[in-house]
Amino acid sequence: QVHLEESGPGVVKPSEILSLSCSVSGDSVSSGSYYWSWMRQPPGKGLEWIGYVNYNGITSYNPSLKSRVTISVDTSKNQFSLRLNSVTAADTAVYFCARFYYYDSSIGSYPYYFDYWGQGTPVTVSS
Amino acid sequence: QSALTQPASISGSPGQSITISCSRASSDVGDYNQVSWFQHHPGKAPKLIIYDVTHRPSGVSDRFSGSKSGNTASLTISGLQPEDEAYYYCNSYTTTWVFGGGTKLTVL
Numbered sequence: 148q149v150h151l152e153e154s155g156p157g158v159v160k161p162s163e164i165l166s167l168s169c170s171v172s173g174d175s176v177s178s179g180s181y182y183w184s185w186m187r188q189p190p191g192k193g194l195e196w197i198g199y200v201n202y203n204g205i206t207s208y209n210p211s212l213k214s215r216v217t218i219s220v221d222t223s224k225n226q227f228s229l230r231l232n233s234v235t236a237a238d239t240a241v242y243f244c245a246r247f248y249y250y251d252s253s254i255g256s257y258p259y260y261f262d263y264w265g266q267g268t269p270v271t272v273s274s
Numbered sequence: 275q276s277a278l279t280q281p282a283s284i285s286g287s288p289g290q291s292i293t294i295s296c297s298r299a300s301s302d303v304g305d306y307n308q309v310s311w312f313q314h315h316p317g318k319a320p321k322l323i324i325y326d327v328t329h330r331p332s333g334v335s336d337r338f339s340g341s342k343s344g345n346t347a348s349l350t351i352s353g354l355q356p357e358d359e360a361y362y363y364c365n366s367y368t369t370t371w372v373f374g375g376g377t378k379l380t381v382l
Binding site: 209 | 308312317318319320321322325326331363367369371372373374375
């Protein structure tokens, strides 16, 4: 069974860098079939896709956050990370990591859906 | 404001069926065939229950079904059970990956 678990500081000061990690078990981030994703949910609001990365380090980001976001993968630790620069109170949210099913090599198709998620970690931006 | 529109809340009694809608803007292009639905019990990991509009992942109850008409996708839960009480989110691709604002299902 695939399991993802987020970790990182629960409080970040305004203008500083938010850094989170997602540890993956039951699968390898080196798999060519998946992208590894981050989402967030601000208090009282809906989910927002932040971006994703594949095993080769190829990334795609939400245009609304692209200038401040870096997502990277560490195959040696079987984890991937989120870095969000210059945070403000608007970045206060529960942050989720998830696996994105990109390519089904058995039939040569592109499924394109998020199939496994972590339970999320709350991050508050506050001085 | 979410790019996909869902009702904020819905309720039903045990054994009944309910349907949650998920609408995209009429100006969005593409076939709207990559619609997923997630069930989320707060504090737990969101769970994929429908992908590609109508497909259920292995292990998901057949009480959950998906459909689509035009720019509106729908999730139907039949034979409501108390454990179905949760938040439900739709997800699709417009110019980026987007989610609905979520629907809180209350089982009375």
